[in-house]
Amino acid sequence: MKKIFIFLLLLLQMMSLSGCGNQNAKEIKADSNTFLTITDDAGRKVVLKNKPERVVSLSPSFLGMIDAVDGKIIGRATSKVGTIPESMKDVQEVGFTYNIDVERVVALKPDCVLALKGQHDKFISLLESNNIPVIEIDVRTYKEVQNALKLIGKVYGVQQKGEQAADKLDYEISKISEKIPNDEKKIVILHASAKNVTVELDGTIAGSAAKLLGFKNVAAGSTPLSGDPDKTPYSLEELVKNDPELIFITSMGTDAAVENRLRSDVQSNPAWNSLKAVRENKIIFLPEQLFLINPGLQYPKAVEYMAKAVYPEVFSNAK
Amino acid sequence: MQNNENDVTYKIEKFGISRTAWRFFVLALFALLAIAGLFLSLTKGSLDIKVEQIIAILQSPQLDAQSQIIWNIRLPRTIVGAFVGINLAISGAILQAVMRNPLADPHIIGISSGAGLAGVTVMILFPHMDYLITPIAFFGAMAAAVCIYILAWKNGIKPVRIILAGVAVSAFLGAGISGLMIFYSDRVHGALMWMVGGLAARSWPHVGIILPYAIIGLILALVCANYLNILQLGDEMARGLGLNVEVVRIAMTAVAALLAASAVSVAGLLGFVGLIVPHAARLLIGSDYRFLLPASALLGIGVVTLSDTLARTMFSPVELPVGIIMAALGAPFFLFLLRREI
Amino acid sequence: MGVINANNIIVKFADKTILKGINLEIPEGKVTAIIGPNGCGKSTTLKALARIIPCASGNITYDGKDIKVFSHKEFARHLAILTQSPQSPADLTVKDLVELGRFPHRSWWKRNTEEDEQCVEWALKQASMRHMRNRLLSTLSGGERQRAWIAMALAQRPQVLLLDEPTTYLDISHQLEVMKLLKKLNNELGLTVVMVLHDINHALQYSDHVAVMKKGEMVAAGEPHATISSELLREVFRVKVDTFVGSNGLPALLPVDLIYENK
Numbered sequence: 001m002k003k004i005f006i007f008l009l010l011l012l013q014m015m016s017l018s019g020c021g022n023q024n025a026k027e028i029k030a031d032s033n034t035f036l037t038i039t040d041d042a043g044r045k046v047v048l049k050n051k052p053e054r055v056v057s058l059s060p061s062f063l064g065m066i067d068a069v070d071g072k073i074i075g076r077a078t079s080k081v082g083t084i085p086e087s088m089k090d091v092q093e094v095g096f097t098y099n100i101d102v103e104r105v106v107a108l109k110p111d112c113v114l115a116l117k118g119q120h121d122k123f124i125s126l127l128e129s130n131n132i133p134v135i136e137i138d139v140r141t142y143k144e145v146q147n148a149l150k151l152i153g154k155v156y157g158v159q160q161k162g163e164q165a166a167d168k169l170d171y172e173i174s175k176i177s178e179k180i181p182n183d184e185k186k187i188v189i190l191h192a193s194a195k196n197v198t199v200e201l202d203g204t205i206a207g208s209a210a211k212l213l214g215f216k217n218v219a220a221g222s223t224p225l226s227g228d229p230d231k232t233p234y235s236l237e238e239l240v241k242n243d244p245e246l247i248f249i250t251s252m253g254t255d256a257a258v259e260n261r262l263r264s265d266v267q268s269n270p271a272w273n274s275l276k277a278v279r280e281n282k283i284i285f286l287p288e289q290l291f292l293i294n295p296g297l298q299y300p301k302a303v304e305y306m307a308k309a310v311y312p313e314v315f316s317n318a319k
Numbered sequence: 320m321q322n323n324e325n326d327v328t329y330k331i332e333k334f335g336i337s338r339t340a341w342r343f344f345v346l347a348l349f350a351l352l353a354i355a356g357l358f359l360s361l362t363k364g365s366l367d368i369k370v371e372q373i374i375a376i377l378q379s380p381q382l383d384a385q386s387q388i389i390w391n392i393r394l395p396r397t398i399v400g401a402f403v404g405i406n407l408a409i410s411g412a413i414l415q416a417v418m419r420n421p422l423a424d425p426h427i428i429g430i431s432s433g434a435g436l437a438g439v440t441v442m443i444l445f446p447h448m449d450y451l452i453t454p455i456a457f458f459g460a461m462a463a464a465v466c467i468y469i470l471a472w473k474n475g476i477k478p479v480r481i482i483l484a485g486v487a488v489s490a491f492l493g494a495g496i497s498g499l500m501i502f503y504s505d506r507v508h509g510a511l512m513w514m515v516g517g518l519a520a521r522s523w524p525h526v527g528i529i530l531p532y533a534i535i536g537l538i539l540a541l542v543c544a545n546y547l548n549i550l551q552l553g554d555e556m557a558r559g560l561g562l563n564v565e566v567v568r569i570a571m572t573a574v575a576a577l578l579a580a581s582a583v584s585v586a587g588l589l590g591f592v593g594l595i596v597p598h599a600a601r602l603l604i605g606s607d608y609r610f611l612l613p614a615s616a617l618l619g620i621g622v623v624t625l626s627d628t629l630a631r632t633m634f635s636p637v638e639l640p641v642g643i644i645m646a647a648l649g650a651p652f653f654l655f656l657l658r659r660e661i
Numbered sequence: 662m663g664v665i666n667a668n669n670i671i672v673k674f675a676d677k678t679i680l681k682g683i684n685l686e687i688p689e690g691k692v693t694a695i696i697g698p699n700g701c702g703k704s705t706t707l708k709a710l711a712r713i714i715p716c717a718s719g720n721i722t723y724d725g726k727d728i729k730v731f732s733h734k735e736f737a738r739h740l741a742i743l744t745q746s747p748q749s750p751a752d753l754t755v756k757d758l759v760e761l762g763r764f765p766h767r768s769w770w771k772r773n774t775e776e777d778e779q780c781v782e783w784a785l786k787q788a789s790m791r792h793m794r795n796r797l798l799s800t801l802s803g804g805e806r807q808r809a810w811i812a813m814a815l816a817q818r819p820q821v822l823l824l825d826e827p828t829t830y831l832d833i834s835h836q837l838e839v840m841k842l843l844k845k846l847n848n849e850l851g852l853t854v855v856m857v858l859h860d861i862n863h864a865l866q867y868s869d870h871v872a873v874m875k876k877g878e879m880v881a882a883g884e885p886h887a888t889i890s891s892e893l894l895r896e897v898f899r900v901k902v903d904t905f906v907g908s909n910g911l912p913a914l915l916p917v918d919l920i921y922e923n924k
Contacts, residue, residue: 099501197519197638222637236520237365237388238636271395271522274387338754549764553748558713560817561737561765606750607757 036154041117041144042136051157052112056105058123059097059116061139061294062152063088066114068297069153069161075108106130112155139294140230142208145169148296165297172300177213180311187215188244189286191231199234206250206291209303213310218242240274246310247277250286259285284309338605345604349617353401356624360397363628364388365635395522400627400641401620402526402533403518403582404592408619409540410578411593412600412611416547417571418478424593425579428485428572431590432492433463434583438513439496443503452513452584460580463488464572477554481572516589516642518627525585532581537616539574544608546571551606589623591645596622599652622649664689664821664853665710665740670719672705679705681877682719687821687870692847692854694864694885697874698898703857704745704825706874710855711742711823723821737765741814742823746830749798755809756794759784762816780816787850788812788842804835808842815846822846824856828863836860840867861898865889866911873897886912895920 036048056075057063066073067085076088077097092108095101097116102123105113110132115123117136124134137151138144146166153162187210189200199219200207207230210217219234251262263283266272273279290302308315336344362368366388368376373389380386407425414423425431437459441452467488471480496514546567549557554564579593600614623641626648630639663686672680680702687693687710695703708714710721712728721728723739731739741762749758762784763777785791788808798806807827814822824843828836844867846852858864864871865885872882873889875897881888894902894914901918 196513196517219636233517233519233638233640235365235631235636235638236392237631240384240388240392241365243384269520269522269524270391271520274384274391545764545767549761551748551750552761553744555708555713555742555744556747558733559711559737559742559744560761561734563733605752607752 035157038135038151038154040136040151041138041147042121044136046133046135048112048133048155050111052110052155054108054110055112055114055155056094056108056110057114058094058100058105058120059114059137059139059294060084061116061296062114062137062148064297065139065145065149065152065165066156068149068165069156069158071152071156071158074110075105102126106132114152114155139296140205140208141203142169142173142212142299145294145296145299169297169299173212173303176300176304176307179314180213180307181314182214185215185246185310186218186242186244187246187248188218188239188242189248189250191250197234197236197239198231199239200231200250203230204250204291205295205299205302206248206286206306209291209299209306210248212303213307215246218244236271236274244275244277245282247275247283248286248306249283250291251288342604342607342610346610346614346617349600349614349621352621353617353624356621356628357397357401359628360400360624361389361393363632364393391522395526396518396627397624399521399525399529399585400518400623402529403586403589404596404619404621404623405616406529406533406536406578406582406619407589407592408596408600408615408622409536409612410575410582412597412608412615413540413547413571413575413578414593415597416550416608417568417575418482419551419553420478420482421598422594423482425575425583426588426590426593427489428481429463429467429488429492430460430576430579431583431588432489432496433466434460434580435514435588436492436495436499437462438584438587439499442513443499454584456584457580460583461576463492464576468569468572513587515640516587517630517640518586519638519640521585529581529585532577536574536578536581540578540612543567543571543574544612547608547612548606587640587642589642589645591642591649592619592623595649595652602657663687664724665855666722667706667710668720668722670706670709670716670721672702672709672714673717674705678717679877680709680716683874683877683879685710685872685879685882687853687855689853690847690851691869692843692856692867693870693872694868695855695857695872695874696859696861696864696889697880700876701874702877703874707742707823707825707855707857708744711740712736713742734765737817737819739819740821740823741817741819743810743814743825743827745825747810751797751799753798754795755785755790755798755801755812756781758798758809759790759794759812759816762813765817780818784812784815787815787846802835803831804838807831807835807839811839811842811846819852821853821855824854826857826859829859836863843867861889861894862913865913866907866909889914 034047034049035051038046040046055066055071055073057066057073058077060077060079063073063076063085064083067087073088073091075092075094076084077100078093078095079097092104094104094108097119100120100123105123105127113127113132113134115134115136117138120136124136127134135151135155137148139148146169149166149169150159150162153159153165189204189206189210191198191200201222202208202211202217202220207217218239219232222232222234249262251259262285266278266283267281277283284306286306290298290305295302358370361373362370366385368385368389372385376386376389380390411424414425414428415421417423418428434456438452438456441455467481467484470484470488471477473480546562549560549562550564550567552560557564582589596619597611597615600611600618604610604614622645626644627641630641630644633639633644665687667683667685669682669684670680671678671682683702683706685706695706697703705714709716712721723731723736728736759781760773760777763773763780767777782791785794788811790805790808790812793801793805793809798809801809822843827839827843831839840863843854843856847854856868868885870883871885871888873880873893880897881893891902891904894900899920900916901920902914902916904912904914907913
């Protein structure tokens, strides 16, 4: 009895191993004549056999970048905010980026899907089992946006254009940052309401922009709570200790009403008034369109907004 | 009927002291815990400030960071925490008597969900009306309580019906909250923190909000301790003793709703306090509400202030919302207490 | 005119009529027993008399006045009820329980007065529970626990004491204990006692007046020995009995057979 049992066990093991072996064989065969093999932002190795002609974008953040390299798409995520390039407005929609209708995506028979890292993980195995390659892209920090531009350029077979677009961003931003004084202002970026003290770290859009302008984020270097590596609840006392000169607030509404409300909310709260920046009304609001939704190509605009808000004198003189 | 049972004094076996002495001892213990909590909450933080300095600052505040922190951040936060502890603990204690169910607490009977849905609705759909969150959450809590009563009314109110109606209303409102958070998932972040319950950035305005309700609620609760004791004999015997059971039940539930709603609207949906604190107090001090209510209040202060201090300092400068700490520490503590009794 | 009079009371519960028009007169200063088969509405009648359940129609008077005009506490000062298997918190002592009986006499802002203390002592003494005043209710025997509850009812200083099946879960000696206590209270204090009983012998031996019910209606009422006849027992309880007189000189009966319906 025992012998039979051991034999069966060995047989099972061999079968599973050989299964792995076959897969490896398939991959190796593919390498020899593919269009592109890249490592995406999630560290996955993705193989594109041919140059993609039917691309679906699962995030509105990619659209500007795809347009910058003159790429075409056949499907995109629905979006209510931000600008969509003219050529892509009438493309088939596949649901909001946080609620993708994966059946529609598959029905379009794409040969490449661009997904937002972290958001669309759950669709990857499904799409791949339909032989649709998925490339995960991260576009929060400025560096990631640049890398994404280059990656997208490669995907469309126009690597040059990607690199040029990335360089153009660098140029635009340096034009802005060289105008402003290099005084390393101490800042903090708060997110949402006066009821919470949630602070943005370097990995967010506002955090990146601030870093590019040479500001010192007093919260940088703190270990975030897992779950959201870019924001973390922060001690108000610690903020008082660090005494930032300037407070940015990323808010969720976009109109002046929200801004006014939040401003007076913060200023009427004695706890917040412990911060010198609040007492001196050095509070700057960062609008939703540029700072909450991934700006992608609009990064320079975000940086410009921040720079203008902090140094209005510099920019009104320039023109 | 043996004769040698003359004048058997009630003893608590392990301790050999009279029951009343034991009860006052437990009250003193809880009071000490409360004081310790208040003390630590004031002295610990990003800057450890000594007691002498605190007293000096309280007498003549300066404009330096320390004074600012004590006056505008720690002192009001500690006070808010203490009141939230009192309110939620007493609310839970009252509900457990009125519902005659040890699982009753403001969350279960739907009060918290009402406050939660109202608050989240404002946060997500009307973020420019952020300042209205407190009164709207309060309104939501009372509306939920009224709804539950109406649903549970059928020729009077039986505790079982209230619990069932409360669970149903809670589930319904909870689905509403989840739905809002999914449809507007880009705006969820602020709402999430509020839902866990926390005291960050709570200052004097919030003290002003919770103080009147805390005082009213406390007075009413302590005065009605006897009513709650009678209710524990069951509806029929309570009626037989001359208690107007329906009116008392509605009134006491209203008091509990008031206390809970005021706490929720200031600190968010802070769970656990209303359920576990009165239980833990009951295990030590017994079910006489004349002792149980003050005991729950004191224990509530201690638990909330100590947990908040821990939450603020454990991962400094990152600050956990206090709801997380309380859940993590409280449940095992309660299990421990339970095992000892059994 | 009895101290309590129920006039044609109808009690409904969830569209079912439990009491179909009951007339009942409770004689003052006497012990009345209400008996009948299961589900006949005995407990419901008692609870209606105590005003702890409402009547759909009909009225009940106490001392000539409609019971509805009394305030809750006022009524509780005249009439005390002890329901079947009452609940209590686990850590209640006998004295705690009896103190609760003073509730109808206390204003909510007052603490325990001298009078309250004396009353509690008196009630404990009447029920012979003084030496057990600090015992936990849960540690008492069935009979002792029943006596504690009776002490609580006494602390209300009522004129009438209603009891719903006070002996049903007790063993023989404890049953007698409780019956004798009730008889003593009736004799010494002039307390009017109304009790719902299962044991017909208890009704025969300890009550002065008996009311028999069947299916929500009052079937017979009067002096126990005369009312509880073999015919009644056959009609209402469907049993055949032997009647005899016990060594204490009081009537008793022994059920010997069931009577089946004639097809």
